[in-house]
Amino acid sequence: MFTKSNKYDFDFVKENMMGPNSMKILEEVSESLKLEKGMRILDLGCGRGLTSIFLAKEYDVTVFATDLW
Structure with missing residues (x-):
């Protein structure tokens, strides 16, 4: 599970995320978007x-x- 987001460097993700588990949530949602x-x-x-x-x-x-941040 979360094969795409798990390959990113943990420290990079932790330093740059703006909310809890944003990449894992996006990975789950993006599967239904048919990108x-x-x-x-x-x-x-x-x-x-x-x-x-x-x-x-x-x-x-x-x-x-x-x-705007």
């Missing part, structure tokens, strides 16, 4: 961009991310 290579995603309120990086790397999508 395809080349899709474009808008990530509003991305925080430090951890989930945006995850989506771009794991699903080969283009992510446009912004935050």
Whole structure:
């Protein structure tokens, strides 16, 4: 379970996550989104961009991310 998010460095994830288990939650949710290579995603309120990086790397999508933070 969580084969995609578990391969990221724990310290990097801990330092950059903005909420509890954000990558694991995103991995679970993204399976139902049927993401395809080349899709474009808008990530509003991305925080430090951890989930945006995850989506771009794991699903080969283009992510446009912004935050007021």
